[in-house]
Amino acid sequence: MSAVVDKVKEQVIKTGARMAAAGLVTGAWGNISARLPGESLFVITPSGIPYEAINQTDLVVVNGAGRIIEGDRKPSTELMLHTAIYSACVHAGAIVHSHSIYASALAVAGKTLPPILEDQVQLVGGAVRVARYARAGTADLAAAAVDALGQGKAVLLANHGLVGLGSTVEEAYQVCQVVEKAAQVYIFAELIGQAVVIPPGDVSAVRESFLTGYGQQD
Numbered sequence: 322m323s324a325v326v327d328k329v330k331e332q333v334i335k336t337g338a339r340m341a342a343a344g345l346v347t348g349a350w351g352n353i354s355a356r357l358p359g360e361s362l363f364v365i366t367p368s369g370i371p372y373e374a375i376n377q378t379d380l381v382v383v384n385g386a387g388r389i390i391e392g393d394r395k396p397s398t399e400l401m402l403h404t405a406i407y408s409a410c411v412h413a414g415a416i417v418h419s420h421s422i423y424a425s426a427l428a429v430a431g432k433t434l435p436p437i438l439e440d441q442v443q444l445v446g447g448a449v450r451v452a453r454y455a456r457a458g459t460a461d462l463a464a465a466a467v468d469a470l471g472q473g474k475a476v477l478l479a480n481h482g483l484v485g486l487g488s489t490v491e492e493a494y495q496v497c498q499v500v501e502k503a504a505q506v507y508i509f510a511e512l513i514g515q516a517v518v519i520p521p522g523d524v525s526a527v528r529e530s531f532l533t534g535y536g537q538q539d
């Protein structure tokens with residue numbers, strides 16, 4: 322079991338470093354968590370430690386209620402956001418929360434990201450909604466995020482940032498990258514004219530074909 326835990330922790334650390342290097346967060350903002358396989362336990366990044374400085378002993382293991390099971394650090398201040406999403410979305414194996422620029426711009430404007438790009442539809446499944454505003458670190462924010470997320474894979478937090486889900490940390494991070502790119506393209510498209518959304522029938526067909534056949538294609 323401990324080799325598995327170490328592997329999950331390593332993925333969280335690596336993804337945090339990538340997220341910081343890619344500019345999707347600055348300093349210690351944002352956070353990452355991952356479910357330990359077959360357990361109702363989660364690894365989460367600590368509060369206030371820059372991603373490049375985090376090592377395995379800084380990560381905190383919590384249960385579904387947010388109680389600390391292992392680790393001396395204080396868990397991320399968004400712990401409730403993570404545990405609420407895991408409890409509402411049983412498919413979630415990992416959660417990445419970023420403060421990236423273009424997703425944040427939509428979150429400030431209160432604008433849903435419609436389904437506009439194929440990779441967005443493939444990976445995220447469609448539109449990404451904005452949760453109602455609630456202050457960072459509160460139970461209210463956790464509830465607002467869960468409401469707007471539904472069974473989706475990403476949600477924008479009003480005046481704050483983005484949350485992406487995946488079955489793995491890698492996938493949750495990819496969701497954040499793809500939503501950030503789509504948010505940028507959406508804003509640019511609206512600036513030069515009007516963004517044209519992918520028709521609903523095609524959204525479901527593209528998503529379906531990604532889920533069923535993508536692995537066998539190139």
Ligand SMILES: [Zn+2]
Binds near residue numbers: 419457481
């Ligand atoms: Zn945040």
